Amino acid sequence: MTSLAVPIDDNLALAVVQAAAGDETAFARIIRAHHDNMTRVCFVICGDLDVADEAVQAAWLIIWHKLASLRDPDRLRPWLVSIAANEARQLVRRQRRRTVVEISVRDWAAPGVDPALRVADLDLANALARLDADDRALLALRYIAGFDSTELGRAMGRSPSGTRARLARLLDRLRTELSDD
């Protein structure tokens, strides 16, 4: 397993208990620790910053409602990311019913982005655009959130073995589509 994109503060058990009891400040602590990683995952799934933001906002609303039902505080991070990813998938599906979802490339124009990275990643953006939301979620949860196959299976509603097989096929497909140089 590769390292996560963002170091995660997992020492939030007390904040979870307090937030579940209605403590807004404690809830903000959880958001401070996990919002960024959830946004990154949602962005890869949605391909659009605004939609990713919308998904994460919707996720926090759900999380506030359901925090008391979190059985295992040690699983906070995958629980939060799964909810955000699920919201992102749902948003993409709803969009897909109205129009073709485009993976935005405008964000590369942001100042401070290495031009070499910008060029190298265009084909990744195009390849992602050709995948459906579930496949993008699989990639984001595996390579950005660092989920193992059990966590992936739980998040995607599939068996761990089925998830591994799907991921392997997905990697094969991307390997042929991407010029990794």
Place this chain on the structure above:
Amino acid sequence: MTDRLDFEPRLGERLRARGALAARPFDAAAIAHQAIVAAGPRRRIGSLAWPARGPVIASLARRPAVAWLIAGLLLVLALLGTVGLAGSPAPSPASLPSPAVVTPPALNPRLTPAAAEATVVALVETGHVGLASTPVVVTKVTLVGAGGTYPYDSRGNGFYADALSWAVEVSGTLVQCSSFCDEDPNGGLALIDDATGDLLSLVYLTTTDVEQVPSGDFRQRLQDNGLVWSTIAAPPAGIVAERTIVQNLDPRIPWVGPILGRISIVNPAATQQHEFRFLTPPAGSALIWWVSVMGSTSGQWTWTAFDAATGQTVLSNAP
């Protein structure tokens, strides 16, 4: 083309680089406040809304002896009623047609189609693939040879079978609860290993997947039975409350569970629309609502489909 072993870590790096584009400063306190204000009072999704006790029942509850006496009398009456009804013809609600079965002749499976169907039904009933909150019906059973695929939408998504397997289409609403509950109103597809009977893979269908599932032949069977499968968008303006729907049905059902999968909250501000399905009679005017009911003593889900216009039971799995 890159080396297979080299490709995965490099893909991971590129994905993380792309994800990093979304990293921006944020105000955690403001997000928390916004979420809490928007969420309103907390409610456990998946919990039952039990009717409030009336004053008479509440006063009886404070007198245990009277309450036990009334309970005993009710039990005796219920038993007498059951005995009395045993010999009389009970109204028999219509049943859905049996699933379509596709078994290529060249293959020699160990399981029968009925056994594959029963395997999936058992998985549903035991909650292994989610709790069924609306009728879960097996609509098609297909034997897939080793190396074969079973497509479930027009975009090329489908199962790949490593070994001889059964693809079993299921319609209905499944609610998955782990740390939280998530509803899948369009049913799913299960892949069952013919050799072991194990669940190999399961996919919950999106609304767009419903283009092809349930299959055309099953829809035809529904039509032959006077029912039409249709997808209807939720009203775009406002929230549709469960009680709005079941109000007229209350005399028939003492306890109404959440109508998961049938009614969704619509958020006009975000222009989000959920979709939900109905079975409609051919005329298409009167809707049929699936209503899930938690048994008062058994704790089991039963379901009934009511004709919204007449209140008549159309289908039910209630004994």
